Amino acid sequence: MSDSTEALVRAASRDKQALEALLVRHLPQLQGWLRLRMGAVLRSRETPEDLVQSVAREALGELSTFEWRGEAAFKHWLYTRAQHKLQDRVKYFGAQKRDPTKEITAPQDSQALLACYGNLCTPSRELAAHEALTRIEAAFDDLPEDYKEAITLYRLCGLDYPEIAARMQRSEGAVRNLVYRGLSRLALRLGGANADGSKSQG
Numbered sequence: 001m002s003d004s005t006e007a008l009v010r011a012a013s014r015d016k017q018a019l020e021a022l023l024v025r026h027l028p029q030l031q032g033w034l035r036l037r038m039g040a041v042l043r044s045r046e047t048p049e050d051l052v053q054s055v056a057r058e059a060l061g062e063l064s065t066f067e068w069r070g071e072a073a074f075k076h077w078l079y080t081r082a083q084h085k086l087q088d089r090v091k092y093f094g095a096q097k098r099d100p101t102k103e104i105t106a107p108q109d110s111q112a113l114l115a116c117y118g119n120l121c122t123p124s125r126e127l128a129a130h131e132a133l134t135r136i137e138a139a140f141d142d143l144p145e146d147y148k149e150a151i152t153l154y155r156l157c158g159l160d161y162p163e164i165a166a167r168m169q170r171s172e173g174a175v176r177n178l179v180y181r182g183l184s185r186l187a188l189r190l191g192g193a194n195a196d197g198s199k200s201q202g
Contacts, residue, residue: 022063023056026078030055033156034082036140037148042086043137045093055082075157076167139189147182154179 034055035048059081066077140148149168153159154175161179165172 020060023059023078026075027052027056029156030078030082033079033152034086036137036152036156037083037086039090040137040141042090042093046089051082051085051089055085058085071158076153076159076163079153079157135190136186139186142189143182143185147178147185150175150178151182151186155183 031048031052034051035043038046038048038051055078059078062081066074068074143151146168150164153164153167154161159167161172161175164170165175168175170178
């Protein structure tokens with residue numbers, strides 16, 4: 001747990017600057033999480049930067065009601081709001097006819113996103129940053145939904161296995177298995193390190 005983050009949360013209800021500092025601290029990781037969970041279709045229609053700003057604005061309005069229970073709980077609170085935002089956007093675009101002229105290529109800081117994705121896997125160093133991002137996202141998109149949920153909650157949101165098990169309504173052992181298998185599948189696709197730190201073969 002970060003004492004400085006806790007201090008910011010406690011100050012947030014009465015200090016606007018503390019509110020902003022708390023959110024700014026988590027924005028890079030939140031952007032990486034959002035981009036992964038967006039999926040290929042939504043990535044082609046909206047930028048993760050816009051989604052992050054929308055989530056941040058809503059969080060600013062609600063943060064004074066948050067009760068501090070540790071940094072992982074704060075991340076869970078923040079990322080739950082981000083998940084709701086994603087669901088709303090998916091419904092919005094799903095109600096519209098797909099128009100290729102409205103698809104976008106999102107500007108991105110490839111190195112910053114790779115640093116965030118480094119919590120999930122380590123692709124070959126020979127890959128250029130943009131190619132590495134594309135491959136990681138494509139590999140992640142192919143994972144079953146429960147694998148995606150488990151590994152992002154564990155590696156990006158920072159929840160522990162019992163917390164994830166409660167959220168997913170699974171046993172702790174099942175969650176450990178989902179995380180391990182999900183990370184191993186990513187490693188196999190990308191030629192990086194396995195969930196146990198060993199190198200993939202082939």
